[in-house]
Amino acid sequence: MREPEEQNEESLPASVANFVQRLYRDPRYLLIGKSERLGRARISFVEGCTLLSPTGDVRGQALLNQEYELRGRPDGDRPYHHDSLLDYHLSSNRGPGAALTDEDMAELREESWQYYVRRNFAFLLGDFARAREDAEHNLGIWNLVDQADLPTPLKWGYLRWWPWIERDRAIAQALLDLARGAGQGAATELYRAQRNIEQYGERHAEAYAQEEGEGESLCSTMCQHITVLVGLLREESALPVSLEERLDEASARGDEEELARLREEMIRRAVGEED
Secondary structure (H helix, E strand, O other): OOOHHHOOHHHOOHHHHHHHHHHOOOOOEEEEEEEEEOOEEEEEEEEEEEEEOOOOOEEEEEEEEEEEEOOOOOOOOOHHHOOOHHHHHHHOOOOOOOOOOHHHHHHHHHHHHHHHHHHHHHHHOOOHHHHHHHHHHHHHHHHHHHHOOOOHHHHHHHHOOHHHHHHHHHHHHHHHHHHOOOHHHHHHHHHHHHHHHHHHHHHOHHHHHHHHOOOOOHHHHHHHHHHHHHHHHHHHHOOOOOHHHHHHHHHHHOOHHHHHHHHHHHHHHHHHHHO
16 A cells, blocks of 8 residues: 555546646746765756846846755755754744844745745655645745744735645645545645635735736635646545535535534544544
8 A cells, every 4th residue: 555655646647647747837947857866866857047148138048957955955055054044044043023134035035946946846746745845844934934023015025925835735735635545634625725825815915916906816826726626636536525615615504404513523523533
């Protein structure tokens, strides 16, 4: 029996695997594959770069062969002798609530970008445990920035991406849950993420509107992606409707009898999981 952390794309229905491939293929980066050199696992890829003159004029395009470490910080660096900048900030006196300088923010953005790129590669490779961990890393940076002593406009430049990171975390976790036969857990992950992203969009509607105008919002796009995946999984993998979704639907109908029954079922399941 396959262990849940070994879940990969080969165990997914073809339609789901194809959707994941489309969703996580970034045209700026061409994945070559995994390799091992000097006892260290790496991800090899080609990066498309724009060449600029000293005055900022575009001089041409270039393709660069690159590698990322499979574990730890993608570029292999240990900033300030820590595994990552996030670890450095959390393990020093520069934790949540501390002020972040412009240099700190630039470095954190660079680190989060590396984890974003490797997260995409992990999805393409079917390594959903790695994808989840890299998403959780960037959510940690998000939380650090959210709690930092910074002007709101400066924070928002990073905080606006929460729906994207949360979508990826939830999808990775759901696919891992399905690998161990926990369909209800997978359904719950995806439903909660979609609901929370919708609420995040409502809470920050004004800020998003200033950036996106009349176009489709980031939050609605992330929710649409989850909706498509849920539809595919229900069709191909018998993904159930989560208890939370059924509870919300019963509440919207005002069905008190169904609400009571579902609450009892949720309590029984929670008690059973703790045993």
